Amino acid sequence: MxxxxxxxxxxxxxxxxxxxxxxxxxxxxxxxxxxxxxxxGAPIGKEQEEHIEGGFEQLEILKEEIHHSILEEVGTDTSKEELIVQFRNRLVNYGGLRQPTLRDALTKFLIQRSESICGITFTKEELEQQWNSMVKN
Incomplete structure (x- = not known):
């Protein structure tokens, strides 16, 4: 065989x-x-992880600031348009809007907290439209 x-x-x-x-x-x-x-020449490995990790830390700080200085301060005495203007003013220099993970986390946070604190309902599409216009500028 x-x-x-x-x-x-x-x-x-x-x-x-x-x-x-x-x-x-x-x-x-x-x-x-x-x-x-x-x-x-893009960041790889630990450099990339640290870059994203730093972004999450910055996002948490930003979320706390928005929660206290915008949402709790205005409460239910605001309109959707005024709230969007305040969000835009606070996020104008935030580079995390270019990173999909951070952008989605921020969007979800704003949708949930705006409704629970201010009684204003945002859709994901409304906020994404605002972020797109800010990133292009």
Missing amino acids: MLENITWKSYLTAVAVVVCIYYAFYLILIYRRRMKAMIL
Whole structure:
């Protein structure tokens, strides 16, 4: 039989080659974004995580400021338009609006807190439209 002519050494060598090729393709697929970022000079690895982490810390501070200095201060004595103007004034220099994760977190926060504190209901689309106009400027 033909299988009897294959030695263990040949078999293990073939398996090792196939496994190496498999993992090489796997690593290329998984880490292609990192490789692309490295080539383009974008932050990678821990630098990228620290950048995002810092963004979350800044977002938490911003949310606290908005909660206390805008939402609680105006209470129910404001209109939707006035509240949007105050949000825009506070967020005009906030770079997190360019990062989808931070932008979504801020949008959800404002929708929930505006309704519970001020009784004003925003839709995600209304706020996204405001953020889009701010980011373009």
